[in-house]
Amino acid sequence: MYIEELLTEKKRVIVRKWFDLTIETYPEETRNFLKTPAEQSANPVAETIHSALQGLFNGIINKETTGTGVASYLDNVVRIRAIQDFTPTQAVGFIFGLKDVIREELMNDVRRHGMYEELMAVESGIDRMAAAAFDIYMRCREKIYDLRANEVRNWTYRILKQSNMLREHEGEGI
């Protein structure tokens, strides 16, 4: 028996528990709303998180914990949490919740079959995802400051151009 088989068998339960743990990071009065299934457009935060966690968990099962596919799922969640009321640790920390859930669900089987090394490999995959998530978080935060600067630039661009006060630098924009 391989750990991937156990993970596949318990996929639904593990993703559900991981999702619940992630939703626990929101204020109490909000959790009920986030846990209620709805159309994507009616509850986009919950639906985006749920679908991303499923994608990330598939990555764990298929041993694909880096690369564009995983980065895209991470981006979907982290982009939201980067502008919500979270510290950097909280914003990306939801990933480690998967470790807790997997240990809770699989520990008996791991002991029985002596699959400690395989479990450690899975957990290393989760760590790699967490590291990538922090890069994405930083990019999102930097983007927020870019947006502020770009808006100011765009407001003044036309008037400066009209007044011939702009100097184009090759390859650097204005």
Add this chain to the structure above:
Amino acid sequence: MAKLPKPEELSKIDYKPPKTGCGWRETPVQFKEGMYCFGSRPKYLEEVGFPNAREWKPNEEDWKLPENWKDIILDGLKERLEKYRSFRLFMDICVRCGACADKCHFFIGSGDPKNMPVLRAELIRSVYRKYFTPGGKVFGQWAGARELTYDVLKEWWYYFYQCTECRRCSVFCPYGIDQAEITMIGRELLNLIGCNTDWIAGPVANCYRKGNHLGLEPHAIVSNLEYMIDDIEEITGIRVDPSFNRKGAEILFVTPSGDLFGDPGTYTCMGYLMLLHEIGIDYTWSTYASEGGNFGFFTSMEMAKRLNYKIYAEAKRLGVKWILGGECGHMWRVVHQFMDTWNGPADFLEEPVSPVTGTRFENAKTTKMVHIAEFTADLIKNGKIKLDPSRNDHLKVTFHDSCNTSRGMGILEEPRYIIKHVCNNFYDMSKNATREKTFCCGSGSGLNAGENMELRMRGGFPRANAVKEVKEQHGVNMLANICAIDRAVLPTLMDYWVPGVSVCGTHELVGNALVMKGEKKRTMDLRLETLPGMEDSEEEE
């Protein structure tokens, strides 16, 4: 919607009253950077005669309020309860069913419970109960009442400037409680003690003194438009020749000043100039009534009325027959729902009739002001303009219903009708995110500042999410709208959430497709970008 308890849960109801001292009512607000705008500078308040002009910062302990601030607020609340029957009803009739709770874009995007419309209203409702209802006076917290304290006041300011007055929640409220009106009153009360934002107070003062939010003086308005006229000539070979402040013109054209200044609003403005030239109507611009928008609406009804007055005053001075208005959001809510009451009746104007089609705009019978989307849709319906939609074939377009024009006045079909005639690729977003259920841009009602960027990204997330869906399904790359604030803020929203989607006004698409008499072969769109398939033509020239 509130969760329905199961029978076994109902049987376990605890009949003890809830604990007090740890709920939302007692939790003081924390000012988080990125979530609020700067406090208004004193000079702006002084210019329009607003009270308590002083330097202050929202995140500082001392807001430098007048000693009797509490009396001012409570007297103001009393006055408004007596003046507006709707406001008193909204204070009394909410049954906390929760239907509105998950409909607010700020709640959906932030997860902050105080962004639930019901709870945002409860911020002021709890104070109303304490001072104006027998139950609240006697039972206090047990009746959901609370004292008006310094912390409560700060909480009001923080959360009434986290509502864009979009009214999506009111669509779902079984009683029709209009949260936007509660926010408006909340902001009015805060203005009584000088608690405004710089981003709102600045445009109000500019508009009061110079006629538009940006503070553009007459020569700057003319020079900006001339710059666009040069571009139009480069693109079409035709030099349009609008008039300014011309007495005796049939129609006065008023648009938000954002269209005169910032991209992509300027491209929309070029579309107006081209269309109005092509159909040859007798119209004039005004450099005095040079603002369709009304940031006064985000401070107090009285201020909004003062700023709005210039439009009718200018129409009277110039002796026009009626007024045509550009693409804007809250401008139209003001025109449609308030202008006639504040500054009407405009009996010196005539009921608008299109000089091209003869269509009588009965919906504008009292205000005498027609939205350009209605006007242009009528031109197309009557076959009065020649269009080549293939010039927009490089665009896959979706349409963002602006809150004020859709929920505020029911303009749902006209812009879609126009877009379908000027573009070949149009894809509507989800039914849950369009028309009367449209999601706000997240930056309306004066929240389009830079310092509150996190707030804007949260509030705009549901809208962006719906755009992302049509981008993934159909390859949408252009988000059209009929609102100047949308044109200013949606590019930023797209840049964060859905890169690759640009933003335009509907009349930019009209300008691209419009076949003008005597024009040269088009090789560029209104952004001076080469039209696909025309690369060789440019080289030949």
